[in-house]
Structure formats: C-alpha cells, structure tokens
Amino acid sequence: QSALTQPASVSGSPGQSITISCTGTSSDVGGYNYVSWYQQHPGKAPKLMIYDVSKRPSGVSDRFSGSKSGNTASLTISGLQTEDEAGYYCCSYAGSSPVVFGGGTKLTVL
Amino acid sequence: QVQLQESGPGLVKPSQTLSLTCTVSGGSISSGDYYWSWIRQPPGKGLEWIGYIYYSGSTYYNPSLKSRVTISVDTSKNQFSLKLSSVTAADTAVYYCARDREGAAFDPWGQGTLVTVSS
Numbered sequence: 639q640s641a642l643t644q645p646a647s648v649s650g651s652p653g654q655s656i657t658i659s660c661t662g663t664s665s666d667v668g669g670y671n672y673v674s675w676y677q678q679h680p681g682k683a684p685k686l687m688i689y690d691v692s693k694r695p696s697g698v699s700d701r702f703s704g705s706k707s708g709n710t711a712s713l714t715i716s717g718l719q720t721e722d723e724a725g726y727y728c729c730s731y732a733g734s735s736p737v738v739f740g741g742g743t744k745l746t747v748l
Numbered sequence: 749q750v751q752l753q754e755s756g757p758g759l760v761k762p763s764q765t766l767s768l769t770c771t772v773s774g775g776s777i778s779s780g781d782y783y784w785s786w787i788r789q790p791p792g793k794g795l796e797w798i799g800y801i802y803y804s805g806s807t808y809y810n811p812s813l814k815s816r817v818t819i820s821v822d823t824s825k826n827q828f829s830l831k832l833s834s835v836t837a838a839d840t841a842v843y844y845c846a847r848d849r850e851g852a853a854f855d856p857w858g859q860g861t862l863v864t865v866s867s
Contacts, residue, residue: 641794670851671851672850672852673852674851674852674854676854683844683858683859683860684795684844684854684857685857686854686855689849690851690853695855727794729852730852731852732852736797736800736808737785737800737852739795739797742794742795
C-alpha cells in the first residue's frame with residue numbers, strides 16, 4: 639500500500655487559481671470514485687474539503703473543486719485567499735487495503 | 749453536530765502498548781451509517797490511516813500496522829478505542845479519531861492527541 643503522490647509544494651498569488659495533483663494507481667484513485675481532499679492548518683486537525691472526487695460538504699466554499707482523470711485526481715482552488723495557505727492531503731479508498739493518503743502539499747499564498 | 753474527542757496517555761515507553769479512546773458526542777456510534785477511524789500524523793509528516801471499526805465490531809486495518817493494532821467499540825459508552833502494541837519511537841505522532849461517511853471521507857475529526865514514545 640504505497641502513498642498517493644502529491645507535489646511537495648505549490649504557490650499562487652491572491653485571486654489566482656491553483657491545482658494540486660494526486661496520482662495513484664488503478665487499485666485506488668483510478669478504481670473508485672472515492673477520492674477526498676483535506677485542508678490542514680498548522681496545529682489543527684484536518685478538515686474535509688472534497689469527497690467522492692468532486693462533492694463539497696456543506697459549508698465549504700465553492701472556490702474549492704475536485705476532479706479525476708484516470709489514476710490522477712486534482713484539487714483546484716480558485717480566487718486564492720490568504721487563509722487558503724495550508725497543507726492539503728488527498729485520500730482514496732483502495733479496496734482490500736481500504737484507505738491510502740497522499741504525502742501532502744504545502745500551499746503558499748504569496 | 750457530532751463531535752469526537754481523543755483521550756489517553758501522552759507518554760508511552762518503548763515496547764509497551766499505546767491505548768487511546770475516542771468519545772463520540774452529538775450522535776450515536778450505533779447509527780450504522782458510518783465507520784469510525786483512527787489516523788495518525790508523525791511530527792512534521794503526513795497522515796497515515798491506522799484502521800476503522802463498524803458499530804457491529806467489524807474491523808479493517810492498515811496492512812503495515814495490522815499485526816500490532818486492535819480497534820474496539822463500546823456502544824454503551826459511545827466510544828471506540830485503539831491499542832497499538834510493541835511501540836517504538838517511530839510511533840510518536842498526533843493520533844486522531846474521525847468518522848468515515850463512506851468511501852474514505854473523514855468528517856468530523858477529533859482535535860488530536862500527541863503520543864510520545866520515550867523511556
């Protein structure tokens with residue numbers, strides 16, 4: 639059960655859009671429509687931002703969107719705001735080894 | 749709304765067993781709609797799923813930890829628990845409990861508790 643692959647860091651300016659990728663295999667990301675994304679500020683618990691590839695929980699801004707193509711899922715944040723600066727983790731259901739996380743991506747808002 | 753709270757010792761000696769409990773409030777662990785998970789995060793590192801349990805007692809564990817992990821549930825107390833045996837310094841982490849709404853969608857999370865393995 640290998641971790642999903644995410645870029646270590648991404649950056650953007652306020653108002654811009656950024657995309658974070660999450661690459662897995664046909665046994666996890668590519669095999670199920672069960673990809674979720676989490677935002678984590680320093681010292682805080684992760685917060686669910688996207689589930690089932692592209693669904694947003696109640697209360698999450700529509701600036702956050704998710705998608706998937708093949709074995710790669712993506713999180714897009716539009717209209718970047720300073721409060722979006724945080725760590726972001728993807729996660730996928732993986733069948734017999736039920737859950738696998740990505741290594742995490744640090745988003746810097748310049 | 750549902751809230752989760754971890755509790756347990758913050759310091760465990762090497763080779764001993766780490767034991768944590770997660771208390772669920774604002775909802776019933778027996779509702780049957782969710783799995784109840786443990787997830788950990790070593791200092792400065794990423795998230796690692798440990799395992800989850802259904803209210804009936806069915807469990808699923810991370811294969812890399814399976815030989816050392818036991819997750820149990822006490823529906824009468826609305827709690828579920830984690831035991832991790834034979835701990836080493838590599839098990840030092842913030843341990844979170846979380847509700848899985850299905851398909852690896854964890855929400856909400858507890859605030860987390862730091863467990864340090866040291867003599």
